[in-house]
Amino acid sequence: MKGKAQPAEADVTDLPQIPIRKSVEAPPLKNEVAPAPANTPAHTGHGIARNPGMKLDIGFVESMRNVNRSALERRVQTMAKRRSIKGDNQAAWLLRALAVMDLTSLNSNDTDERIRRLCAKALQPLRRDISIGLGLGSTPVRPAAVCVYHPFVATAAQALKGSGIHVAAVSTAFPHGLAPLDTRLKEIEASVNDGADEIDVVIKRGLVYEAKWQELYDEIAAMRAACGNAHLKVILGTGDLATLRNVTLASMVAMMAGADFIKTSTGKESVNATLPVGLAMVRAIRAYFEETGYMIGFKPAGGISTAKAALDWLVLIKEELGRPWLEPELLRFGASSLLTDIERQLEHHVTGHYSANHRHALA
Numbered sequence: 001m002k003g004k005a006q007p008a009e010a011d012v013t014d015l016p017q018i019p020i021r022k023s024v025e026a027p028p029l030k031n032e033v034a035p036a037p038a039n040t041p042a043h044t045g046h047g048i049a050r051n052p053g054m055k056l057d058i059g060f061v062e063s064m065r066n067v068n069r070s071a072l073e074r075r076v077q078t079m080a081k082r083r084s085i086k087g088d089n090q091a092a093w094l095l096r097a098l099a100v101m102d103l104t105s106l107n108s109n110d111t112d113e114r115i116r117r118l119c120a121k122a123l124q125p126l127r128r129d130i131s132i133g134l135g136l137g138s139t140p141v142r143p144a145a146v147c148v149y150h151p152f153v154a155t156a157a158q159a160l161k162g163s164g165i166h167v168a169a170v171s172t173a174f175p176h177g178l179a180p181l182d183t184r185l186k187e188i189e190a191s192v193n194d195g196a197d198e199i200d201v202v203i204k205r206g207l208v209y210e211a212k213w214q215e216l217y218d219e220i221a222a223m224r225a226a227c228g229n230a231h232l233k234v235i236l237g238t239g240d241l242a243t244l245r246n247v248t249l250a251s252m253v254a255m256m257a258g259a260d261f262i263k264t265s266t267g268k269e270s271v272n273a274t275l276p277v278g279l280a281m282v283r284a285i286r287a288y289f290e291e292t293g294y295m296i297g298f299k300p301a302g303g304i305s306t307a308k309a310a311l312d313w314l315v316l317i318k319e320e321l322g323r324p325w326l327e328p329e330l331l332r333f334g335a336s337s338l339l340t341d342i343e344r345q346l347e348h349h350v351t352g353h354y355s356a357n358h359r360h361a362l363a
């Protein structure tokens with residue numbers, strides 16, 4: 001991915017100071033982080049090697065079949081009850097949520113002008129008085145990426161040039177993914193040519209229903225090849241997949257095919273990102289890491305619109321995967337309206353009162 005995390009961010013969002021009880025920390029991971037080869041072109045700058053993928057291993061995929069929904073739901077409920085993040089710590093976590101955000105606009109009535117305004121918001125996401133009140137000084141805390149439909153990639157790339165903010169494109173016939181493969185691959189190439197350095201692709205959910213794992217693998221591998229150096233986020237459309245077992249198996253196949261991130265939802269399904277689904281996916285990420293040593297990113301997306309929801313997700317990820325997964329290289333929130341609530345909560349932290357939503361308007 002292009003650019004690097006802003007160095008001073010780590011100071012204001014120093015999560016190890018967050019009072020999460022030691023007993024609920026994620027257990028240590030089995031393997032060491034895979035070292036990045038010095039000449040890896042897409043090396044992220046955080047010592048994280050890009051997932052090269054692996055041959056489809058049906059035995060490994062099938063070994064993940066036994067997903068216990070009620071156990072996952074219980075785990076999620078326990079985490080929510082234990083969470084207590086207040087005051088300065090809460091502000092720090094909210095800044096972290098902002099730093100890992102893919103600020104998104106995926107509306108059928110998007111225009112170049114609207115995307116330019118979205119990019120302006122990404123460049124200066126917090127009102128100046130709030131930034132100063134938080135003691136951020138001139139240190140910008142900004143979203144990791146702006147995420148748009150293909151026709152707006154060039155506009156976003158131009159508006160964000162030199163900022164270090166990535167440009168993500170939803171390509172491959174978003175949100176259903178039902179165009180011919182060749183058409184979808186051409187869309188990826190066009191987005192990369194226009195300046196996208198991250199591509200969010202959707203899978204054909206029917207391939208999961210029919211357990212056509214080889215075809216799913218082949219399609220994702222072809223998409224990865226079409227991305228070149230751009231990073232590939234694979235959207236599973238989990239609300240369409242019916243079972244957590246399907247979610248887990250699709251996650252495994254996507255990672256084996258070379259996904260840099262796996263992402264829950266398009267935001268267009270009737271059920272979008274939920275914590276039990278997220279838990280199933282991060283456990284698949286963990287299993288893949290323990291098997292291969294490669295760290296795959298996670299992007300919950302769709303319906304995450306409140307600061308409280310973002311905190312719940314951050315706690316889940318920290319407890320299940322640990323601190324390294326709280327960096328933009330490994331975590332993103334796909335969200336169109338979350339920034340508004342985060343800014344409101346940070347304003348409250350600074351001033352003690354809330355202002356109306358329209359004072360934090362996005363595009």
Ligand SMILES: O=C[C@H](O)COP(=O)(O)O
Pocket residue numbers: 104106147265266267268301302303304305334335336337338
């Ligand atoms: O990928 C991102 C999602 O489309 C955003 O969904 P949202 O509009 O529900 O936040």
